[in-house]
Amino acid sequence: VLNVWVPNAVDKSLALGDPLESKQVGDTKYRLFHVEGTFKADLEFRRFPFDVQHLPIVLQNRTLPDSSVVYVLDAAVRAQTQAERLESAGDSTSTIDSIPNWRVDQALFTAETVGTTANMGDPSADAAGGLYYSQFVTDLQVRRDVGGFLVKNLLPLGLLVMATYVSLFLGYDAVTSRVSMAITGILSSAVMLNSVTSVLPAISYTVAIEWLYYLFILICVALLVIDLVGSSWAAKGRKRRLRWLTIGSRIAYPVVVVAAAITYWAVFG
Incomplete structure (x- = not known):
């Protein structure tokens, strides 16, 4: 026995x-x-x-x-x-x-x-x-300990979100700076994501934390598109379209971020 x-x-x-x-x-x-x-x-x-x-x-x-x-x-x-x-x-x-x-x-x-x-x-x-x-x-x-983990690893991402949002308040005559901030956001988030997931073993599937970084990268790509389109319209003197693009992007950005945060917490939190 x-x-x-x-x-x-x-x-x-x-x-x-x-x-x-x-x-x-x-x-x-x-x-x-x-x-x-x-x-x-x-x-x-x-x-x-x-x-x-x-x-x-x-x-x-x-x-x-x-x-x-x-x-x-x-x-x-x-x-x-x-x-x-x-x-x-x-x-x-x-x-x-x-x-x-x-x-x-x-x-x-x-x-x-x-x-x-x-x-x-x-x-x-x-x-x-x-x-x-x-x-x-x-x-x-x-x-x-999710609270401590999120503060340590997502606070830098939150600061990046705010920094890229500030770029929407720059004029299209500073399009180089706007594009630079979006690209910097993509590269920085990629480095941060690698650091956050380095504690995991070799796995073949996507984990919950990665979706946040992928979403931020997608937002930065959208900012690049907005910058290029806005720069083109500014050069062609399409002020009415440019005004709507500027206002719409400044409103849509925080709405998308908040909606994504709520959805993410509802699914994984």
Whole structure:
């Protein structure tokens, strides 16, 4: 019964070892083990930095199927609140929530099964149902400190948004400066985006934070188009069209930025 292993441990030889304490209370045998190691988990970053990650620790018997071993959560643990579950075993006055820039939301304990449709020649296995093993899973749910992350990484982008908006108040006789500010915004945001996403592993999909930078780059491209069209109309003396373009762009810019921020927060926040 004690021949268990941890399927998601980096060290596949990780085992229970010798018990720290062993005793029998009535018909109940009690053994206390301390297991320490590094564990693997599949992480999903599509909502980065609003992502919520699950860090499981899985215990499974090496040899006995679920017909012989069933894991059950202790009634006392089941009755605990999340605050009690997150208390440190070494110091009850502190919590296990000590990961920089992350916070642990909850600790979940579940009994599961895993197996194969083949019975592997085991005569005790159901010939039709295959061979399954019981698992006991401890799942820690963690999420980022979004507030601190956004202030640190999006404040520079916000300043760029304001700087490029100022370019709309320059005359078209200063079109070189207007174009320069838009191009600078594109290049600066590209560098900032690379810095923000450098903490992520090699992934092939777009994460939430990237959409903000892509939108800003698109706005800068729109500013370039406005600058070129406005410069052309100014050279041709089309003052009426130029006036409407100037007023429209100054109104549309903040409207687009605010609408994008609200939509982004509604989708990812």
